[in-house]
Amino acid sequence: MYYSIRMRAAQGGAHEKGGHHISGAERIVTKDQLEQLSAELVHRALHHSKGCADFIRLTIDAIDETGIxxxxxxxxxxxxxxxxxxxxxxxxxxxxxxxxxxxxxxxxxxxxxxxxxxxxxxxxxxxxxxxxxxxxxxxxxxxxxxxxxxxxxxxxxxxxxxxxxxxxxxxxxxxxxxxxxxxxxxxxxxxxxxxxxxxxxxxxxxxxxxxxxxxxxxxxxxxxxxxxxxxxxxxxxxxxxxxxxxxxxxxxxxx
Ligand code: PML
Ligand code: MG
Ligand code: MG
Ligand code: MG
Structure with a gap:
């Protein structure tokens, strides 16, 4: 089973509430990689050259493997x-x-x-x-x-x-x-x-x-x-x- 994991991070609130975009990333991984990658993406949002995010949104969902x-x-x-x-x-x-x-x-x-x-x-x-x-x-x-x-x-x-x-x-x-x-x-x-x-x-x-x-x-x-x-x-x-x-x-x- 594969999962799509997406992260977007902003400062000053969510993007849709006017927050300043800090970082975004996407990956497709197997179930056993999800926890580690989630931590890496959160780390990236908190330690970015553009600043420390105060809004971080992680979205994870399983992929339909027939349509790859x-x-x-x-x-x-x-x-x-x-x-x-x-x-x-x-x-x-x-x-x-x-x-x-x-x-x-x-x-x-x-x-x-x-x-x-x-x-x-x-x-x-x-x-x-x-x-x-x-x-x-x-x-x-x-x-x-x-x-x-x-x-x-x-x-x-x-x-x-x-x-x-x-x-x-x-x-x-x-x-x-x-x-x-x-x-x-x-x-x-x-x-x-x-x-x-x-x-x-x-x-x-x-x-x-x-x-x-x-x-x-x-x-x-x-x-x-x-x-x-x-x-x-x-x-x-x-x-x-x-x-x-x-x-x-x-x-x-x-x-
Ligand atoms: C980004 O920051 O999202 C764009 C990265 C561009 C990478 C260019 C390169 O080194 O090949
Ligand atoms: Mg960037
Ligand atoms: Mg980028
Ligand atoms: Mg083309």
Missing amino acids: HYVPALSVKTTHATSVEAAYAIAQKLLTTHGVTETALQQGLHLLRTQKEAMRGALICNALTGDRMDNLGNRGLRVSRMAFANENKACQYFQEQGHTGIHFQEALVLATKVLSAPQVISEFCISDDPDYTTGYVSYGHTYHRLGPLKEFGDERGGRIFFVQPNMSIDDLQNYLENTTVLVTTPNNTPN
């Missing part, structure tokens, strides 16, 4: 830029050669920067115009129900390529699920953690790590999913929130 999708992990590339400006220029080049217009990118970034509060989910933007396609307000679309099919093997596989750390691992799983949606063309992510300046763009079958996308100490970040102009937001939201996706690596593929 297995998706191969995106392949990873890395570019270290010499400055924030240079990193944005590279992001722009990557996105505009993979189906996102410059207008859409600028509009998406403008929408992200002008949110009143840090979002815990993503903005969904039209890849041609940048117009917002969801009506989820400051919450945004929060991707759920995804994990590595075999976490130990996946971490070993990426470690051998020089990619380590919880930020990378969780983001790669999320980005793989997001890009596996036919409606999604590309994603742009800037971490909202003040001590983490690396972000990524994803396109095709690639997760492209890129930094620095901000200065140290800056809490501003977020995610933009660039989507096909005439897609159904309900189908996309349902897939990203509810379908269970397990991410495989070449050293661990299901038979």
Whole structure:
């Protein structure tokens, strides 16, 4: 039996009561891993670089195993830029050669920067115009129900390529699920953690790590999913929130 476990934490009360988003995380685990992972996620909410949460919500529910999708992990590339400006220029080049217009990118970034509060989910933007396609307000679309099919093997596989750390691992799983949606063309992510300046763009079958996308100490970040102009937001939201996706690596593929 597998369980989906989700944590979201805020300061100044619950997110829906105006609290400031501190941290969120998702995992799919077996019954015997649930207690330990619950403790780890609570620890993360209490000892985060954005502050100590005073609201922590853990949600645990059993997964319907007949509906699991297995998706191969995106392949990873890395570019270290010499400055924030240079990193944005590279992001722009990557996105505009993979189906996102410059207008859409600028509009998406403008929408992200002008949110009143840090979002815990993503903005969904039209890849041609940048117009917002969801009506989820400051919450945004929060991707759920995804994990590595075999976490130990996946971490070993990426470690051998020089990619380590919880930020990378969780983001790669999320980005793989997001890009596996036919409606999604590309994603742009800037971490909202003040001590983490690396972000990524994803396109095709690639997760492209890129930094620095901000200065140290800056809490501003977020995610933009660039989507096909005439897609159904309900189908996309349902897939990203509810379908269970397990991410495989070449050293661990299901038979
Ligand atoms: C986040 O903080 O949720 C985003 C993490 C981005 C990770 C980028 C990387 O190191 O590959
Ligand atoms: Mg995060
Ligand atoms: Mg896609
Ligand atoms: Mg964060």
